[in-house]
Amino acid sequence: MSTPTQERTTGPRMDHELDHLRGVVPSPVRPAPPHLSLMVLGGAVLATLLLHLALGRSLVLSVVIGYLLYVVGVNVAYRLTAGARVATDHTMRALIYGAFVLAIIPLISLLWTVVENGGATALNPDFLQQTMNGVTGVHDKAYVEDGAPMVGGAYHAIIGTLIITGIAALISIPVGLFTAIYLVEYGGLNRLSRAIRFLVDVMTGIPSIVAGLFAFALFGVLFGVGTKNGVAGAVALSVLMIPTVVRNSEEMLRIVPNELREAALALGVPKWRTIAKVVLPTAASGLASGITLAIARVIGETAPLLVAVGFTRVLNVNPADGPMNNLALYAYYMFTRPLNPGYRDPSIERAWAAAVLLVICVIALNLLARLIAKFFAPKTGS
């Protein structure tokens, strides 16, 4: 650790500093013809189409080949007209745009699949109002073979999601917020706050299933081995949610200008009132949007609930008593263990419908966070 700092003052260090500049050979750059890359793009598209028609292989393969042709083509074209440096520049540009498109494809495919498979069922009022109580494989067989209406829905799972996430939020928001207040307003750089910052980092990395195992073990000790209920699930989600709330809130409290605190304190306002009446209202929009994002992060968690809450087909609104259901868990069980293995389709449809509801929740919460941050941001006085 100490050697690099010593090297900094000596000669060889300078070479090291410039290491990353090696390879930039100052060679002349000639102007390239206008729209050269567009021409290459056109050529590559044309070649891809011809190739696709001629060989008739899969479209994906043709597009991949076309893209590679484009990258090579751009490199060669610019190398011949403008020089090597511009060629590298344009090649990297093509690769970076390619990376972007490559990442967008799965997202579009995912959203499309979710909407296509579950959209219709999710909008069905029956699905939103019924539980799976008493629904068996017989109903699914009737649905497929005789065109009987789809029976059974996710009402119990929706209620379960709301209850469990709600309790988790009730635990995590105060704890997270007060921890952030401690870190920013009281702790400063003392030992406890440094330790807590470190531990919050560690906590962020806890795998979700480990949080579930923890809640299961904790409730096993407190209420007897094998206790699975909604509160245990909420505790597991809190372990995942608290660090997010602390992180987001700390950031927001930190950007509150110190002048505001000093002005309040100078007027003789007690510290706690300064925090409650000056610091928190100033940061309110940021805090609210950070908390919303934290909720969005845990609302779709499956693994901890699988371990700590269990699974049921009936409506259970008492989080302290017995297993509950949850949208993500509902989707998982419907997808992997269809009610009627011979007639999987209705169960898979229900799973996708639950996925639609989850994705809608997540998108809505994300948008809400954006809107809160945008419209309730403190006015910057001129």
Next chain:
Amino acid sequence: MSETITRAPRRSGPARRVGDVVFSGTSRASASLILFILAAVAIFLIANAIPAFRADPADITGGEGFFSYVWPLVAGTVIASIIAMVVATPIAVGIALFVSHYASRRIGQTIGFVVDLLAAVPSVVFGMWGMQVFAPKLVPFFGWLEDNLGFLPFFADGSATGRTLLTAALVLAVMILPIITSVSREVFVQTPRLHEEAALALGATKWEMIRTAVIPFGTPGVIGGTMLGLGRALGETMAVAIILSPGPFTWNLIGTGNKTIPSEIALNFPEAAGLRLSELIAAGLVLFALTLAVNLIARWIVDRRSEFSGAN
């Protein structure tokens, strides 16, 4: 006498009001609660895992003790996560550069929002998509790998369903893409404007500017983000549990086989009882230790690199 001594500093210091005491007490208690929670996580996991460590090796699943039971799981977890990291990092850096230096501000913000959204899509949805849509699409690709690279042990025997470790790893790559992207984007955006303009003023092309100013500045952040993504991939449960059709450990990445720790727990926990339960909790403890190690290494790298990146 002691009264006067205790009173004197009170009078000179700021007045202690009840509100102050309550407020600072509450925030201190919340902060300490975090210490307590983490300690509790470790203690409860260890306490519940001990029976699996002490049990007669013959009673453990597989019949050869806990270590033989857990190492294939660890191997599967690590292989899948590393593949995911290797695939996702270059793409994520590409997107981050696209957002920070190629796209216009407006488009960049929209993409940033979309990337955040991708991060929030529940993993069970990724799993369902991976099994139903992505895995079948990969089958011809696996066939190609088997035909052309079949002499490598990794591509010995292609699966007909596509539900293999490589599929799971690629879905994991999609899932950790957003986290690496958003961390990288954040550091790329913070590159000092003067460095960039200096590079451009010296006649550097855009890529040369990025290579000489942006990337050296952002490297610690990118490494940190990558390790965060690795940690996420190691602990990812539902997607792997749905996609992978589990089996004993094999080097063959494109055939049936392999398990990961989280998927093993998720698939077996609901029916487990007694010693099996503590076996699974012990596996969870191993996973916890693994992710903890990765996160600590990530922190160490970021701290060490930022010391002499010069730009900070």
